Amino acid sequence: MQRAASLMQLPALLSELGVPLDVVLAGTGVLSDELRPDTFIPYAAYLAILDNAAANTGREDIGLLLGNRQSIAALGPLGRVMCHAATLGEALSEFAAFQIGNSTGATVYLMQADRDVVLGYGIYDPAVHASVHVHDVVVAVGCKLVKELTLGSVVPEEVWLARPAPQDLKPYRSLGGMTVRFGQSHSGVVVGSAGLACRLPQGNATLHEAALTELAPDLAKARKSVAGLVRHELRHLLLTSRARMDDAAAHLGVHPRSLRRRLQEEGVTFEELKDEVRYAMARDLLRLGALSVTDIATTLDYSSASSFVHAFGRWSGISPAKWRKKTNSPASAPSN
Template sequence: MRCLKADLARLVGQHATILSMDLIGRLMLHSQTVGAALDGLVSNLRVQDWAVVAALTVSGDTALLTYAVYQPQRKGTEAIIEPAMAVAANALRSLCGSDWCPTEVLLPCTALAEVEPYWRHFRAPVRFNQESATLVFPAGDLKRMVPGADPLLHAMLEDQLRRLRGGAGYEFPDDIRRLLRTRLTSNRCLAADIAELLAMHRRTLSRRLKDSGTGYRAIRNETQFEIARQLLEETGVPLGEIAAALGYSEAGAFTRAFRRWSGRTPTAWRADGGRTR
């Protein structure tokens, strides 16, 4: 199965271009800088792909473009994540030049015997059994100017996407879930942190979630369970590392929480491959 997934990622990476992302790809091509282009990708991805969510973070001299699957009930997340990562690499080559390559690539899935397709496409070391799917590259790349960018066309495309973001089917709790899905494994993600990201007061966040029939703690627990299930089923990441990634001080606390969510221990869940009893 994993070899089939590797072939899928390779094929998508070979044939998809930045324009495969339609409005988002065009917005990226007409952004002033690579950083602005990736911000546009992150902000608008849900308009065209509800299955995947992305986040861009900077740590010192390193930039991290992280992807996560937003439909946790789907099995085999690598079938979604790996092609998305391959397309992202191609998009960055469109913006930075055909010789661009990441520093390394992180994948939240078990290693496979045939890694050559990954090396051939990404042109960088690939590390499996990671807590997130991430393209790692120099933060300086974010300051690169995008050649041929048209500010007027960018404004028009952004206006189109803004209208689509607020269209039918939009629910505020989904924004919170998407933010948490890519940030829980690297940040504390308190409600105040998420409110700050959304440029609103903590009480406003709580009120809007209450109006939608839910609360921040419930969404956080739900997202922690989703991430834990994925890591247990699709990677060999040790329980202690999963616990730490999800913000637990020790594995025992994570085990108790996971038992509340699922009725089973993480060890039993991993042994059963996530099958329901």
């Protein structure tokens, strides 16, 4: 599920582009009156709306246009928690820790990259069809959040995108002029480590605590399923080659035996969840078309491309290369 607040700016944007909202919502199962800050829609429907918006407006930069209109208010209570944090680093850490309350189809995470930090985003919902536009949305939103939280004192140093480079790169100048790297293993914005110490203008311990209290009910609801929490963690742990049961348990603050028992109570094993997340990631990256099969195998923490090809064949019945060709990826498939 996805908090619909992230689409609140879409009706006005479509109106400016001369496209009725109902046309874009057609076939998604989402009604116009559901685009409210307090409602949630299926994550697959969220992606379908973005794709429909691009197709009906003819704007391949629709994700950037929408993302650039977002503000931290679109995050609801989580946005208020971030605004009143003491530093940018604390705000981004809380974004990653609590984002599951806003979406259970994709995850926000922080990863160390040399001396910098990547605020990353990855999809793990097995029901979705990859969309290049959501990657544009999230990096535009990431850039806006960093600038808004610090009133422009800190700006991202780079933008990474898992999507292939489009023909027209000019719209990406709207992100702020930083380097944009396409065809990456994941999407995100790179923030210099020095910027994380930036004191936030709206930092306030009392208001921060009040915002955390306001956020608690949504967070408790989203964290009810242990299997859901594990999926959420695995999406980024796989990128760091630390996706064992012990690693996931440490991130969730429980003993591995306790995690195994709780997953058994929900009728699933850790390895089944790991396979599910890997399969979702593989299909996303194969559809986007920017990475070779060998690079995808490395991204998914396989020891070799052949191990990944074997696993993908077990999941889908065909090889990754054949699956990519069958699903008509948006860019020509790279060779292995």
